Amino acid sequence: MSPLAPILAAQIATEGPMSLADFMAACLLHPQHGYYATRDPLGRAGDFTTAPEISQMFGEMLGLCLAQAWVDQGRPSPFLLAEIGPGRGTLMSDVLRAIRAVAGMADAAQVHLVEASPVLRSRQRERLGGAAEWHATIESLPDGPLFLVANEFFDALPIRQFVRHGRGWCERQVGLSDGRLTLGLGPETRFPALAHRIADTVDGDIVELCPAAGPIAADIADRIARFGGAALVIDYGGWHSLGDTFQAVRGHRPVDPLVDPGDADLTAHVDFEALAMAMRDAGAAVTRMTPQGVFLERLGITARAQALARKLRDAALAEHVAAHRRLTHPEEMGEVFKVIACHPTGTPAPAGLDVEPCT
DSSP: OOTHHHHHHHHHHHHOOEEHHHHHHHHHHOTTTOHHHHOOOBSTTSSBOOHHHHOHHHHHHHHHHHHHHHHHTTOOSSEEEEEESOTTSHHHHHHHHHHTTSTTHHHHEEEEEEOOOHHHHHHHHHHHTTSEEEESSGGGSOSSOEEEEEESOGGGSOOEEEEEETTEEEEEEEEEETTEEEEEEEEEEOOGGGGGGGGGOOTTOEEEEOTTHHHHHHHHHHHHHHHOEEEEEEEEEESSOOSOOOEEEETTEEEOTTSSTTSSEEEOOEEHHHHHHHHHHTTEEEOOOEEHHHHHHHHTHHHHHHHHHTTOOHHHHHHHHHHHHHHHOTTTHHHHEEEEEEEETTSOOOTTSOSSOOO
């Protein structure tokens, strides 16, 4: 049994069942026993691997995408180069290397990282040295032109799940059964935020909401609408939430999310429609949702892969080829991962993405 399990069981026994969002928040962010508070989860020795850890090409392509947006918007100086959920700092390191090829951009950049995990902050400092300023939340970012990346950030935000029941909804909750954590349903309610989903769901359908995602997306978009910049959001998910996507991973394998809370990564698919709506409502232009593989190919990842391959042999070459495939192929990350961006109205969309929003 994980150290967090009896703590959650005691809380539920005293206060009653908790929402899935509260359960996820406790599992991921509990100050002593939360998943992100206690470990570096990345890499082969961890629980999952993100695109920047697979190949330098991923961060380089994002860096060049942001560089083109910076040029298109008149090369503002200084500007904020920010990442939310920056992992080990690998992506930002690769972005910084890429933008050094663009005259004046690296000198104008002020690097800001939004990271709650003390363990990962330590890894980021090892990677980036004193080249960054850290923030616990996005609200503390200073004003100014903002060029931002959010790679696999929104999938880790706590979600609520609702099951359609007649003309109303029952929220899925975490409770106790014979002393064990278990999923159950709360009472039926007419939940206002889901009134529009009655038209496209039937009894038993599950719809997920991420309470924190909209405000964060809106904050980013508001800053960009007012001061300029661009934000790239890359994550796994789709358009218009439907179905149960709540999942746990430990040691690169799916596990029961209710067993050993705090010892596994908990995520859910991102509803890009909700992010896009929040960004548009905040005054920014939003691009069409695009598969990661298509986005990277448009940016020239294959040409970059071929250039790097010329210096490689044998096992290193095979690993490089496999990394390119993993990032771009539809049967790997290329299709399940999606990309959207926001930018100021009237400016060109970031390279690799279409101006028109998805419908």
